[in-house]
Amino acid sequence: MGKYLLKRLGQMVIVVFVVTLLTFFLVDMVPGDIVYNAAGRDDLTQEEYDQIYYELNLDKSTASRYVIWLKNLLSGNLGYSYVYRRPVWDMLKEKIPTTLYLSFLAMLISVPLGVLFGSISAIRRKKPSDTIITLIANICNCLPQFWIGIMLMLFFSFRHNWLPSVGFGWPARVGWERHIKTIIMPVICVALGGIAGFTRQSRSAMLEVIRQDYIRTARSKGLSNAAVNMKHMVRNGLIPIVTILGSRLARILSGSMIVENVFSIPGMGLMAMTSINNKDIPAIQAIVLISTIVACLAFILTDVLYVLVDPRISLDGSAD
Amino acid sequence: MGLITNRKEDKLVEDLLNIENIKTDFRNSDKSEIRVLDGVSIQLKRGEIIGLVGESGSGKSMTMLSALQLLPGNGKVKEGTVVLDDNGKNLLDYKPNSNAMRDVRGGRIGMIFQEPMTSLNPVMPVGEQIRESISEHLNLSKAEGKAKAIEMMEMVKIPDAADRYNEYPMQFSGGMRQRIMIAMVLAAEPDVLIADEATTALDVTTQALLLEMIKDLSVRTGISVVIVTHNLGIVARYAERIYVMYAGNIVELGDAVGIFHKPYHPYTKSLLKAIPRLDDPIDRVLVPIEGMPPSPANRPTYCAFYPRCKYAEPKCRELPKPELFEIFPDHFTACHLTLEDFVTKAKQADVSLSAVRPPKKIEDTVCIEVKNVTKSFTIYKGLMKKKVAEFNAIEDISFFVRRGETLGIVGESGCGKTTLARxxxxxxxxxxxxxxIFGTDISKMKPKELVPYRKNMAMVFQDPSSSLDPRKTAGESVAEPMIIHKIYDDPAEMSDRVDELFTLVGLDPMMRDRFPHNFSGGQRQRIGVARALASNPSILLLDEPISALDVSIQAQVINLLEDLQSKMGLAYLFIAHDLAVVKHISDKILVMYLGRVMEEASSEDLYRDPIHPYTQALLSAVPIADPVIERQRSFIELQGEVPSVINRAKGCPFCNRCRYATEQCFAECPQATDRGGGHMVACFNK
Structure with missing residues (x-):
């Protein structure tokens, strides 16, 4: 297990490295003179222009600028935000927990609900409840999240004024009641796609399991439906679900970044949007990098979970 | 034994389970209903072992699943009663998942299924799966349940049971898993054990071991057993009474001796003439049952066997489906023919059937000669593909096959049969x-040099449904080897040849434009044979060519192969695990064990006088479809299971399971020596 984790972490370093290449060179191709972006104003004198030009190492080749950027990165320096004149890391470290909090909360809701609905749907295959669940799951799966956010906001905030439309705050600052009120809609908004996705996946996974011989064996033992479903069906049906956790978490992460913009939640998503609008290049690069690392960690976590649910898999390559 | 109560003393001749007139329907996706069981009745007495035989689709498993209300969602029992203990309560009146039904299912009637590899929950420790049964049906604490589960595992002879309690199914071999299934079912102390093709997927020695164990348990504990199988040999060996099923009906029932020695239903009679037996005389001709069983959707209103029946009379078609009647005391048959009808008909039919196979013509030309062939495989592991082990899948194999001769290669799974063929x-x-190949050594040739020799050898595969390209028509598949070997320049000529091949294997050339899924299993295997013959080979490798087919169809294919051989002088290498079939078709037989040849002899000698301890055990494990002969035979129990080839012993591969093994056997590998008349045996002690 330890050896395997080391191997996976090694692979993750490679992935992150490739992503640094992509982010750096793609952002470098953005049209427009970044000196003005970095200065934050247009009326620069030649001296000021030159100073920033050399500060940004624009006299050097793109490759050598990449090497410098990478060196800084390795020493923990993500660069300075052009817009806010602060180290990017200082800004990010306030935002990362918010985004992760939102994503994990959404994940925490969507996995059990999705598995529950998917299992019900599979057990009651071809009955009205299955049709309804599948229909709703399919609809939710294709609705864009920002649209759901706006609709929720319209109904709950503007028409009925039950929930605040903006203004996220941690419970320590705004109190639990306010905190919960502000996150209900964003979390639902992010989780809905996840619930729908897990419902669809669980349904097909459970249907696959239901027709297996060992389910018939369990029934022939005289077990009750509940015991067959819980101990034999769901446990096996979860295995394919676990494999998609990582990719789903990555999607939920990107979803919450969009939803942050709808509900003005000060997380990485909102910051990403502002940074892109302002061509705040160091901030954009940092956000992409951090998101990549989170996604990679999610995939590794998935593999570890996989071992826990499926005894046939061992991570040291001696699988059956 | 402890917790298992000894019930043998109070074994009474009382009815334990009474299944009456079960009619089961299956609903299609278009809501139409198909009758799969049409009034099946089965009586089971306490402590009795009965056999339920029939081909696939005859409804034998469905009968049992119907009685236990375990049918899949689209199946429904429309009529019938199932009474346990003669108490007048119909089990079918209970809801499938009611407590009363669940107490019976698993608690009073336990069932073991065919596929040991998939019938256990892969993510639950085996001990827990056994304990689950116990806590469902017996009033025991968790600790007591666990103790009993371990006791059950010991009873079915799982070594180190206590240590293996927490292991998962994948850590056990197929035979061991089936033992666990038996332990799981018996743990709940049921009165009836249903073994639904429970040993079909296992090797013959393991199969015999398990069935012996079940029989032994039945004698000891008084449990009644229903053996559901297509294998007539198994029921002949173990069952006291036999029910024969065909197309959703019981067509004949009686005690084992009666069924095998005085069968009265034409189906039973034909079936017995169609299967090869280990004790057959060398010139026996199999009499296949022509045609195929009707699919449940197209069953006629008259006797379902009528279209295939050699004894049929016009009245059989006019009268409705025959009911079972007692033709002899305790012997029932469902046939319109009266006893006199039957006797006269049988006389005529038997005369035409009692053909004797003409002696085979084996020429002196050696088609293929294999000398000391060894093939090893290497196991690589890890990212850098490090070599961790090397083993010989086959070792030192030598044989030759002449024109018109058949060499049978037998052995259990993992013995290297398929590696040898490849x-x-x-x-x-x-x-x-x-x-x-005809004197030219091809063992080191490069792929290009091999091409002309490939034309000379062709292969027929085991699974006729997956070895044909589903997107090619039957004709295209048959033509393919001719295209590859550029045999015909003229497409019309090739097309004629395809028609000719179709006719040769007994298929209508009109069917050449159909796709494989339009054919039945037996027909697909005929296409496979036609394809193999397309390049006009002189050597045919047949790798388990009939094991996927139903017994009544097997005879058709065996006869076809024998016919083709005598017409074309082909040399056959016939690989199979079914010894009776191999014995029937082969002139000489090679017995393999873990990659080495244990014994080689003419099929007569091998059967009459097996010398190697492994061959003896193997032959003793094969049941013969005759209860009288079975009662005189003894079964040689082998210790343990076939080990993996990777862990083969240093000396004789068989040494650690052999009764006669000495130190020498463990130290060095015996070479085959001639024991007279070309009977080669690789053993120090026999």
Whole structure:
């Protein structure tokens, strides 16, 4: 297990490295003179222009600028935000927990609900409840999240004024009641796609399991439906679900970044949007990098979970 | 034994389970209903072992699943009663998942299924799966349940049971898993054990071991057993009474001796004439049952066997489906023919059936000669593909086959039969040894040089449904080898040849434009044979060519192969695990164990006088479809299971399971020596 984790972490370093290449060179191709972006104003004198030009190492080749950027990165320096004149890391470290909090909360809701609905749907295959669940799951799966956010906001905030439309705050600052009120809609908004996705996946996974011989064996033992479903069906049906956790978490992460913009939640998503609008290049690069690392960690976590649910898999390559 | 109460003393001749007139329907996706069981009745007495035989689709498993209300969602029992203990309560009145039904299912009637590899929950420790049964049906604490589960595992002879309690199914072999299934079912102390093709997927020695164990348990504990199988040999060996099923009906029932020695239903009679037996005389001709069983959707209103029946009379078609009647005391048959009808008919039919196979013509030309062939495989592991082990899948194999001769290759799974076939076909390159095709060694040839020799050898595969390209028509599949070997320039000529091949294997050339899924299993295997013959080979490798087919169809294919051989002088290498079939078709037989040849002899000698301890055990494990003969035979129990080839012992591969093994056997590998008349045996002690 330890050896395997080391191997996976090694692979993750490679992935992150490739992503640094992509982010750096793609952002470098953005049209427009970044000196003005970095200065934050247009009326620069030649001296000021030159100073920033050399500060940004624009006299050097793109490759050598990449090497410098990478060196800084390795020493923990993500660069300075052009817009806010602060180290990017200082800004990010306030935002990362918010985004992760939102994503994990959404994940925490969507996995059990999705598995529950998917299992019900599979057990009651071809009955009205299955049709309804599948229909709703399919609809939710294709609705864009920002649209759901706006609709929720319209109904709950503007028409009925039950929930605040903006203004996220941690419970320590705004109190639990306010905190919960502000996150209900964003979390639902992010989780809905996840619930729908897990419902669809669980349904097909459970249907696959239901027709297996060992389910018939369990029934022939005289077990009750509940015991067959819980101990034999769901446990096996979860295995394919676990494999998609990582990719789903990555999607939920990107979803919450969009939803942050709808509900003005000060997380990485909102910051990403502002940074892109302002061509705040160091901030954009940092956000992409951090998101990549989170996604990679999610995939590794998935593999570890996989071992826990499926005894046939061992991570040291001696699988059956 | 402890917790298992000894019930043998109070074994009474009382009805335990009474299944009456079960009619079961299956609903199609278009809501139409198909009757799969049409009034099946089965009586089971306490402590009795009965056999339920029939081909696939005859409804034998469905009968049992119907009685236990375990049918899949689209199946429904429309009529019938199932009474346990003669108490007048119909089990079918209970809801499938009611407590009363669940107490019976698992608690009073336990069932073991066919596929040991998939019938256990892969993510639950085996001990827990046994304990689950116990806590469902017996009033025991968790600790007591666990103790009992371990006791059950010991009872079915799982070594180190306590330590293996927490292991998962994948850590056990197929035979061991089936033992666990038996332990799981018996743990709840049921009165009836249903073994639904429970040993079909297992090797013959393991199969015999398990069935002996079940029989032994039945004698000891008084449990009644229903053996559901297509294998007539198994029921002949173990069952006291036999029910024969055909197309959703019981067609004949009686005690074992009666069924095998005085069968009265034409189906039973024909079936017995269609299957090869280990004790057959060398010139026996199999009499196949022509045609196929009707699919449940197209069953006629008259006797379902009528279209295939050799004894049929016009009245059979006019009268409704025959009911069971008692033709002799305790012997029932469902046939319109009266006893007199039957006797006269049988006389005529038997005269035409009692053909004797003409002696085979084996020429002196050696088609293929294999000398000391060894093929090893290497196991690689890890990112850098490090070599961790090397083993010989086949070792030192030598034989030759002449024109018109059939060499049978038998052995249990993992013995290297298929590796040998692939090495001969040069899908693998052997490490050592020679493969001479008409005197030319092809063992080291490069793929290009091999092409002209490939024309000379062809292969027929086991699974007729997956070995044909589903997107090619039957005709295209048959024509393919001719295109590859550029045999015909003229497409019309090739097309004629395809028609000719179709006719040769007994298929209508009109069917050449159909796709494989339009054919039945037996027909697909005929296409496979036609394809193999397309390049006009002189050597045919048949790798388990009939094991996927139903018993009544097997005879058709065996006869076809024998016919083709005598017409074309083909040399056959016939690989199979079914010893009776191999014995029937082969002139000489090679017995393999873990990659080495244990014994080689003419099929008569091998059967009459097996010398190697492994061959003896193997032959004793094969049941013969005759209860009288079965009662005189003894079964040689082998210790343990076939080990993996990777862990083969240093000396004789068989040494650690052999009764006669000495120190020498463990130290060095015996070479085959001639015991007279070409009977080669690789053993120090026999």
């Amino acid at each position: 090495t001969i076909m040069r899908m693998y390159e052997p490490d050592r040894g020679e493969i001479n």
